[in-house]
Amino acid sequence: MTLLEAENIYKTVDKDISVLQDVSFSLQERACLGLVGESGCGKSTLARCLLQIDAIDQGRILFKGTPLHYKSERQLKPYRRHIQAVFQNPTAALNPKLKIKDSLLDPYLHYRNQVEFKHFHATNSRKFVAQLLEAVELPADLGNRYPHELSGGQKQRVTIARAISIEPAVIILDEPTASLDVLSQESVLRLLDGLREQLGVSYLFISHDLAAVYSMSTSIMVMRQGMIVDQFDKEDLFAPDRHPYTRELIAMFE
Numbered sequence: 001m002t003l004l005e006a007e008n009i010y011k012t013v014d015k016d017i018s019v020l021q022d023v024s025f026s027l028q029e030r031a032c033l034g035l036v037g038e039s040g041c042g043k044s045t046l047a048r049c050l051l052q053i054d055a056i057d058q059g060r061i062l063f064k065g066t067p068l069h070y071k072s073e074r075q076l077k078p079y080r081r082h083i084q085a086v087f088q089n090p091t092a093a094l095n096p097k098l099k100i101k102d103s104l105l106d107p108y109l110h111y112r113n114q115v116e117f118k119h120f121h122a123t124n125s126r127k128f129v130a131q132l133l134e135a136v137e138l139p140a141d142l143g144n145r146y147p148h149e150l151s152g153g154q155k156q157r158v159t160i161a162r163a164i165s166i167e168p169a170v171i172i173l174d175e176p177t178a179s180l181d182v183l184s185q186e187s188v189l190r191l192l193d194g195l196r197e198q199l200g201v202s203y204l205f206i207s208h209d210l211a212a213v214y215s216m217s218t219s220i221m222v223m224r225q226g227m228i229v230d231q232f233d234k235e236d237l238f239a240p241d242r243h244p245y246t247r248e249l250i251a252m253f254e
């Protein structure tokens with residue numbers, strides 16, 4: 001089943017600077033679609049448009065066939081929980097004044113009437129927090145700490161736990177490991193990969209790092225100057241008909 005679709009999206013900023021041009025793709029159930037491209041090509045702008053943070057100028061964004069882009073905030077509410085996001089900087093994503101357990105409960109309290117809770121069975125909030133921490137391989141007592149008492153990798157695991165807490169269909173991962181050291185990068189990617197399998201969630205995995213995109217994704221799209229110039233199944237990364245720009249990206253890793 002197709003979960004998230006973009007159809008011929010255009011986006012300009014500052015009146016006439018084109019950032020996205022004719023962007024189309026579809027994200028299938030249980031898939032990980034990788035989006036790779038160099039800094040400034042428009043990846044985060046696309047993420048913000050898909051999350052209905054930024055408006056598009058032309059085209060359509062659909063979730064399970066329903067167009068999202070013209071809906072009011074009230075009409076969007078039932079859809080927002082289905083499309084969650086994890087961004088580059090976990091420190092900015094967590095309220096410094098809230099203990100981790102309270103940050104983890106936030107989305108749950110906001111959306112609990114809409115979620116079936118297939119994966120997390122909350123008989124009480126303490127148990128729910130413990131289940132979430134366990135799912136992201138963090139110790140249960142960490143819930144009593146504040147964000148500044150955690151490492152960058154631990155904080156990113158908390159933002160992942162928040163995202164999965166309301167059992168979304170799609171998580172947009174926008175450079176989720178870019179602020180982490182190499183060892184934490186690897187372990188967070190492994191965690192995300194395992195969670196996709198375990199929870200049956202789909203990812204749009206955004207990164208400038210082709211190696212990370214290759215390791216995580218089932219299919220890949222390549223963006224250059226706001227356009228998708230290449231789109232293919234992961235197995236076809238080294239196929240002879242790859243776009244010259246994709247080949248340039250591959251050459252950087254060889």
Ligand SMILES: Nc1ncnc2c1ncn2[C@@H]1O[C@H](COP(=O)(O)OP(=O)(O)OP(=O)(O)O)[C@@H](O)[C@H]1O
Nearest residue numbers: 013014019037038039040041042043044045046208
């Ligand atoms: N609100 C805005 N006003 C002006 N320019 C913007 C705005 N949003 C994005 N841009 C420009 O659009 C282009 C794409 O930015 P975007 O952040 O989407 O790229 P990116 O591929 O995510 O880059 P990075 O990997 O460095 O985050 C950049 O040239 C950026 O300066």
